[in-house]
Amino acid sequence: MILLLLGSLSAAFAADTVTGRVVKVLPLFLDLKGHDAVSPSLFDRDAYQFYLSQHTNDISAVRFDVLWKASKSDKLKLRAELRGVGADGLPRQTVLEQEVVPKYFRSWTSLTLGGDDYKTFGEVVAWRVTLWNGDELIGEQKSFLW
Numbered sequence: 001m002i003l004l005l006l007g008s009l010s011a012a013f014a015a016d017t018v019t020g021r022v023v024k025v026l027p028l029f030l031d032l033k034g035h036d037a038v039s040p041s042l043f044d045r046d047a048y049q050f051y052l053s054q055h056t057n058d059i060s061a062v063r064f065d066v067l068w069k070a071s072k073s074d075k076l077k078l079r080a081e082l083r084g085v086g087a088d089g090l091p092r093q094t095v096l097e098q099e100v101v102p103k104y105f106r107s108w109t110s111l112t113l114g115g116d117d118y119k120t121f122g123e124v125v126a127w128r129v130t131l132w133n134g135d136e137l138i139g140e141q142k143s144f145l146w
Contacts, residue, residue: 017071018070018073018076018133018136019070019138020069020070020076020131020133020139022066022067022068022129022130022131022140023068023141024067024141025064025065025127025129025141026064026065026066027062028045028049028063028065029049029052029053029059029063030060030062031048031052032058032059032060034061035048036048036063037049056123060115061113061114062112062113062114063110063112063113063114064096064111064129065108066111066129067106067108068100068109069102069105069106070133070138070139075099075133075134076099076132077097077098077099077131077132078097078099078109078131079096079097079130079131080095080097080127080128081093081127081128081130082094082095082096082113082124082126083124083146084121084123084126085122085123085125086122087122092120092121092122094113096111096112096113097111100131111129126142126144126146127142127143127146129141
Protein backbone atom coordinates (compact mmCIF):
# COMPACT_ATOMS: atom_id res chain seq x y z
CA MET A 1 0.00 0.00 0.00
CA ILE A 2 2.81 2.43 0.88
CA LEU A 3 4.67 1.58 -2.33
CA LEU A 4 1.54 2.24 -4.37
CA LEU A 5 1.11 5.63 -2.68
CA LEU A 6 4.76 6.58 -3.26
CA GLY A 7 4.48 5.53 -6.91
CA SER A 8 1.40 7.73 -7.35
CA LEU A 9 3.15 10.72 -5.78
CA SER A 10 6.25 10.38 -7.95
CA ALA A 11 4.08 10.08 -11.08
CA ALA A 12 2.19 13.24 -10.06
CA PHE A 13 5.44 15.18 -9.59
CA ALA A 14 6.81 13.89 -12.90
CA ALA A 15 3.64 15.08 -14.68
CA ASP A 16 4.17 18.61 -13.29
CA THR A 17 7.75 18.80 -14.58
CA VAL A 18 8.04 21.17 -17.52
CA THR A 19 10.28 19.91 -20.31
CA GLY A 20 11.40 21.70 -23.42
CA ARG A 21 14.18 22.31 -25.86
CA VAL A 22 15.46 24.70 -28.48
CA VAL A 23 15.34 22.73 -31.73
CA LYS A 24 16.83 25.15 -34.26
CA VAL A 25 18.11 28.74 -34.46
CA LEU A 26 18.35 30.64 -37.77
CA PRO A 27 20.19 33.97 -37.53
CA LEU A 28 19.13 36.10 -40.51
CA PHE A 29 20.13 39.56 -41.69
CA LEU A 30 17.28 41.89 -42.66
CA ASP A 31 17.68 44.47 -45.41
CA LEU A 32 16.54 48.09 -45.24
CA LYS A 33 12.97 47.00 -46.10
CA GLY A 34 12.94 44.31 -43.39
CA HIS A 35 13.25 41.39 -45.83
CA ASP A 36 15.51 38.36 -45.32
CA ALA A 37 15.14 37.14 -48.93
CA VAL A 38 13.98 38.39 -52.32
CA SER A 39 11.72 35.38 -52.95
CA PRO A 40 10.33 32.40 -50.97
CA SER A 41 13.04 30.08 -52.32
CA LEU A 42 15.52 28.75 -49.74
CA PHE A 43 18.28 29.01 -52.36
CA ASP A 44 17.44 32.69 -52.92
CA ARG A 45 17.34 33.28 -49.17
CA ASP A 46 20.82 31.80 -48.73
CA ALA A 47 22.16 33.78 -51.69
CA TYR A 48 20.61 37.01 -50.37
CA GLN A 49 22.01 36.35 -46.88
CA PHE A 50 25.47 35.99 -48.44
CA TYR A 51 24.95 39.23 -50.37
CA LEU A 52 23.93 41.06 -47.17
CA SER A 53 26.95 39.70 -45.28
CA GLN A 54 29.17 41.26 -47.96
CA HIS A 55 27.20 44.56 -48.13
CA THR A 56 26.77 45.51 -44.48
CA ASN A 57 25.40 49.00 -45.27
CA ASP A 58 22.26 47.28 -46.60
CA ILE A 59 21.55 45.56 -43.25
CA SER A 60 18.98 47.12 -40.91
CA ALA A 61 18.65 44.31 -38.34
CA VAL A 62 19.50 40.76 -37.41
CA ARG A 63 16.64 38.40 -36.61
CA PHE A 64 16.90 35.08 -34.80
CA ASP A 65 14.15 32.67 -35.86
CA VAL A 66 13.92 30.05 -33.10
CA LEU A 67 12.14 26.70 -33.38
CA TRP A 68 11.33 25.39 -29.90
CA LYS A 69 8.98 23.05 -28.11
CA ALA A 70 7.89 22.64 -24.51
CA SER A 71 5.26 20.99 -22.38
CA LYS A 72 2.48 23.12 -20.91
CA SER A 73 3.55 26.02 -18.72
CA ASP A 74 2.32 29.58 -18.38
CA LYS A 75 5.63 31.28 -17.60
CA LEU A 76 8.05 30.34 -20.38
CA LYS A 77 10.61 32.79 -21.68
CA LEU A 78 12.83 32.62 -24.75
CA ARG A 79 16.14 34.48 -24.36
CA ALA A 80 18.84 35.27 -26.94
CA GLU A 81 22.18 36.43 -25.57
CA LEU A 82 24.37 38.10 -28.18
CA ARG A 83 28.08 38.92 -28.17
CA GLY A 84 29.57 41.19 -30.77
CA VAL A 85 32.13 43.78 -31.74
CA GLY A 86 31.13 47.42 -32.16
CA ALA A 87 32.39 49.82 -34.83
CA ASP A 88 34.94 51.09 -32.29
CA GLY A 89 36.39 47.59 -31.92
CA LEU A 90 35.11 47.16 -28.37
CA PRO A 91 33.14 44.08 -27.27
CA ARG A 92 29.38 44.36 -26.90
CA GLN A 93 26.79 42.15 -25.23
CA THR A 94 23.00 42.32 -25.22
CA VAL A 95 19.99 40.16 -24.37
CA LEU A 96 16.70 39.79 -26.26
CA GLU A 97 13.79 38.20 -24.37
CA GLN A 98 10.22 37.28 -25.16
CA GLU A 99 7.57 35.46 -23.16
CA VAL A 100 6.16 32.51 -25.09
CA VAL A 101 3.22 30.14 -24.73
CA PRO A 102 3.69 26.51 -25.77
CA LYS A 103 1.37 25.03 -28.35
CA TYR A 104 0.61 21.40 -29.08
CA PHE A 105 3.56 20.98 -31.46
CA ARG A 106 6.74 22.96 -32.04
CA SER A 107 6.64 26.76 -32.40
CA TRP A 108 8.65 29.40 -34.24
CA THR A 109 9.45 32.68 -32.46
CA SER A 110 11.46 35.60 -33.83
CA LEU A 111 13.77 37.78 -31.74
CA THR A 112 15.06 40.88 -33.55
CA LEU A 113 17.89 43.31 -32.85
CA GLY A 114 17.26 46.30 -35.09
CA GLY A 115 17.32 50.03 -35.51
CA ASP A 116 19.72 52.08 -33.42
CA ASP A 117 20.34 49.10 -31.12
CA TYR A 118 21.71 47.11 -34.07
CA LYS A 119 23.83 49.99 -35.33
CA THR A 120 25.49 50.60 -31.94
CA PHE A 121 25.86 46.86 -31.25
CA GLY A 122 27.90 46.16 -34.36
CA GLU A 123 28.66 42.71 -35.75
CA VAL A 124 27.24 39.65 -33.96
CA VAL A 125 30.09 37.22 -33.27
CA ALA A 126 28.40 34.64 -31.03
CA TRP A 127 24.93 33.85 -29.69
CA ARG A 128 23.16 31.59 -27.24
CA VAL A 129 19.39 30.97 -27.24
CA THR A 130 17.81 29.53 -24.11
CA LEU A 131 14.32 28.47 -23.05
CA TRP A 132 13.35 29.16 -19.43
CA ASN A 133 10.54 27.99 -17.18
CA GLY A 134 10.68 30.66 -14.49
CA ASP A 135 14.25 30.41 -13.17
CA GLU A 136 14.84 26.90 -14.56
CA LEU A 137 16.77 26.45 -17.82
CA ILE A 138 14.98 23.79 -19.89
CA GLY A 139 16.54 24.20 -23.35
CA GLU A 140 19.58 25.71 -25.01
CA GLN A 141 21.37 26.05 -28.33
CA LYS A 142 24.47 28.13 -28.95
CA SER A 143 26.74 29.15 -31.78
CA PHE A 144 30.15 27.59 -32.27
CA LEU A 145 32.02 30.57 -30.82
CA TRP A 146 29.93 30.88 -27.67
